Amino acid sequence: xxxxxxxxxxxxxxxxxxxxxxxxxxxxxxxxxxxxxxxxxxxxxxxxxxxxxxxxxxxxxxxxxxxxxxxxxxxxxxxxxxxxxxxxxxxxxxxxxxxxxxxxxxxxxxxxxxxxxxxxxxxxxxxxxxxxxxxxxxxxxxxxxxxxxxxxxxxxxxxxxxxxxxxxxxxxxxxxxxxxxxxxxxxxxxxxxxxxxxxxxxxxxxxxxxxxxxxxxxxxxxxxxxxxxxxxxxxxxxxxxxxxxxxxxxxxxxxxxxxxxxxxxxxxxxxxxxxxxxxxxxxxxxxxxx
Amino acid sequence: xxxxxxxxxxxxxxxxxxxxxxxxxxxxxxxxxxxxxxxxxxxxxxxxxxxxxxxxxxxxxxxxxxxxxxxxxxxxxxxxxxxxxxxxxxxxxxxxxxxxxxxxxxxxxxxxxxxxxxxxxxxxxxxxxxxxxxxxxxxxxxxxxxxxxxxxxxxxxxxxxxxxxxxxxxxxxxxxxxxxxxxxxxxxxxxxxxxxxxxxxxxxxxxxxxxxxxxxxxxxxxxxxxxxxxxxxxxxxxxxxxxxxxxxxxxxxxxxxxxxxxxxxxxxxxxxxxxxxxxxxxxxxxxxxxxxxxxxxxxxxxxxxxxxxxxxxxxxxxxxxxxxxxxxxxxxx
Numbered sequence: 001x002x003x004x005x006x007x008x009x010x011x012x013x014x015x016x017x018x019x020x021x022x023x024x025x026x027x028x029x030x031x032x033x034x035x036x037x038x039x040x041x042x043x044x045x046x047x048x049x050x051x052x053x054x055x056x057x058x059x060x061x062x063x064x065x066x067x068x069x070x071x072x073x074x075x076x077x078x079x080x081x082x083x084x085x086x087x088x089x090x091x092x093x094x095x096x097x098x099x100x101x102x103x104x105x106x107x108x109x110x111x112x113x114x115x116x117x118x119x120x121x122x123x124x125x126x127x128x129x130x131x132x133x134x135x136x137x138x139x140x141x142x143x144x145x146x147x148x149x150x151x152x153x154x155x156x157x158x159x160x161x162x163x164x165x166x167x168x169x170x171x172x173x174x175x176x177x178x179x180x181x182x183x184x185x186x187x188x189x190x191x192x193x194x195x196x197x198x199x200x201x202x203x204x205x206x207x208x209x210x211x212x213x214x215x216x217x218x219x220x221x222x223x224x225x226x227x228x229x230x231x232x233x234x235x236x237x238x239x240x241x242x243x244x245x246x247x248x249x250x251x252x253x254x255x256x257x258x259x260x261x262x263x264x265x266x267x268x269x270x271x272x273x274x275x276x277x278x279x280x281x282x283x284x285x286x287x288x289x290x
Numbered sequence: 291x292x293x294x295x296x297x298x299x300x301x302x303x304x305x306x307x308x309x310x311x312x313x314x315x316x317x318x319x320x321x322x323x324x325x326x327x328x329x330x331x332x333x334x335x336x337x338x339x340x341x342x343x344x345x346x347x348x349x350x351x352x353x354x355x356x357x358x359x360x361x362x363x364x365x366x367x368x369x370x371x372x373x374x375x376x377x378x379x380x381x382x383x384x385x386x387x388x389x390x391x392x393x394x395x396x397x398x399x400x401x402x403x404x405x406x407x408x409x410x411x412x413x414x415x416x417x418x419x420x421x422x423x424x425x426x427x428x429x430x431x432x433x434x435x436x437x438x439x440x441x442x443x444x445x446x447x448x449x450x451x452x453x454x455x456x457x458x459x460x461x462x463x464x465x466x467x468x469x470x471x472x473x474x475x476x477x478x479x480x481x482x483x484x485x486x487x488x489x490x491x492x493x494x495x496x497x498x499x500x501x502x503x504x505x506x507x508x509x510x511x512x513x514x515x516x517x518x519x520x521x522x523x524x525x526x527x528x529x530x531x532x533x534x535x536x537x538x539x540x541x542x543x544x545x546x547x548x549x550x551x552x553x554x555x556x557x558x559x560x561x562x563x564x565x566x567x568x569x570x571x572x573x574x575x576x577x578x579x580x581x582x583x584x585x586x587x588x589x590x591x592x593x594x595x596x597x598x599x600x601x602x603x604x605x606x607x608x609x610x611x612x613x614x615x616x617x618x619x620x621x622x623x
Contacts, residue, residue: 179393180388180389180390180393180394181393181394181395181396181397183349183386183388184386184388184394184395184456184459185396185407186349186380187347187349187380187381187384187385187386188380188381188385188407188408188412188459188460188462188463189377189378189380189381189382189408189411189412189463190407190408190411191377191411194407194411198396198399198407199396199399202396202398202399203396203397203398285397285398285443285445
């Protein structure tokens with residue numbers, strides 16, 4: 001009897017630890033993202049070269065001690081430009097997603113929970129917005145909204161992402177809102193606000209987080225595309241996106257110029273995705289881990 | 291106050307406005323329920339028993355449904371009440387146990403928290419008191435080592451355990467009426483019996499009334515005092531459990547009883563089935579809805595719908611033009 005009880009308690013103790021350990025790779029990724037953000041914030045304090053300084057002795061230089069990542073066709077230090085470029089890319093990625101999720105997510109949840117006319121009108125409006133390809137819409141607005149600044153780019157991309165976020169969150173909420181436990185909470189007298197915050201939000205959070213991370217990745221590349229069309233931050237201010245696009249034309253003579261910003265972008269996105277995935281499985285309590 | 295009926299349902303109709311026309315899921319149902327009584331509502335799938343129980347709870351989809359008639363729970367008229375008013379009786383007057391324990395618990399919230407919620411929000415308990423009460427409730431529904439289970443997530447519990455938790459949540463605010471909509475459908479037979487016995491025991495212990503909605507006559511046989519038999523959204527026979535089982539007059543009730551397996555049957559006995567299928571509610575016949583499937587049907591059955599009329603036993607009514615003869619021996623037909 002006491003053995004059975006002991007075993008039971010041990011099982012409970014074991015199951016109380018949520019999921020698998022996060023693992024070393026998770027912390028490496030967190031470290032990398034932290035490093036990126038740190039560099040983006042303190043780029044002008046850290047010992048980088050001036051990203052706009054043209055060194056005519058090092059045109060298209062390969063990596064060396066003087067230019068660790070090499071130099072571009074105008075002799076500008078690629079390391080410094082990647083570091084400074086992260087400022088634009090990371091702030092556009094995070095800023096736009098804050099706008100997109102800040103507006104799209106609550107609206108999507110409300111629409112899916114309330115249904116009826118509110119949902120019908122809002123969803124129609126969002127689908128009309130979705131009918132314009134995001135890239136065309138942002139190009140159109142940014143062409144007229146001058147002078148361009150980082151804030152304006154964040155706002156335009158952020159607004160363009162609202163319907164996408166809305167659609168994903170609304171669909172996720174719809175599938176949860178019809179579950180019995182939501183009705184059960186309701187007939188226990190829970191208010192709408194409580195149902196939204198305690199029953200729906202935690203259950204759609206995994207989908208939300210996954211979409212958020214993919215969203216940041218998409219936005220960073222979208223900024224690159226806009227930069228390519230000359231609609232992002234005005235050159236010579238570097239961003240990962242416009243560096244890759246500029247480098248495209250001299251890819252054969254100077255591959256370093258495209259490798260390093262691409263690598264920075266890839267690692268940034270990869271780490272974000274890995275972190276998101278890990279967090280999701282770690283905090284997943286819907287399945288027992290044995 | 292206390293000798294008043296706990297629930298009085300009068301001519302309750304729930305009609306859905308579908309793309310194909312009006313669908314009368316519940317078409318004029320009247321019955322009542324005493325305090326500390328267990329009532330069984332039985333019928334095939336699609337007979338309107340779930341819609342009936344949800345209508346009595348005041349739960350309807352937000353769109354395109356009209357409810358008329360009246361359903362009064364302990365003096366509170368549910369039909370036409372606003373969501374805010376209904377929230378006052380939900381949990382404290384009437385609570386619900388759902389069919390599938392796998393979906394009726396929030397998978398990302400600890401079960402203790404889910405019981406706590408109602409206690410803290412509805413009864414204004416503080417954290418410690420709510421936790422103590424939640425553990426008490428877990429113990430009440432027969433969950434071993436409730437102290438430890440308090441912190442478990444639903445995913446860590448088996449189906450039977452989860453249904454116990456669902457019942458504990460429903461009982462949190464001591465409701466006077468517990469609505470159990472097919473509470474054992476998702477469970478193994480042995481667990482079914484445990485859960486039903488638990489409900490029975492709790493009913494007496496907590497002096498509440500229970501409405502047991504089910505398609506399984508075996509479930510209601512020993513645990514209810516009265517039974518309501520539904521077909522196509524209407525009551526076709528109602529009475530004391532004993533009368534419905536042994537002196538039923540409506541051929542549908544007989545057919546239902548015959549179609550459940552019996553221990554006394556020889557092995558490999560084929561189950562008697564009811565021929566045909568339930569009628570399309572969008573296009574109900576003028577006469578008795580069961581007539582097309584009924585071996586006793588006459589022309590009159592197809593033309594005029596029979597109303598409920600009293601049988602020889604008190605409280606026993608049935609709706610049939612050609613009722614089965616009164617069976618005095620009391621043998622199961």
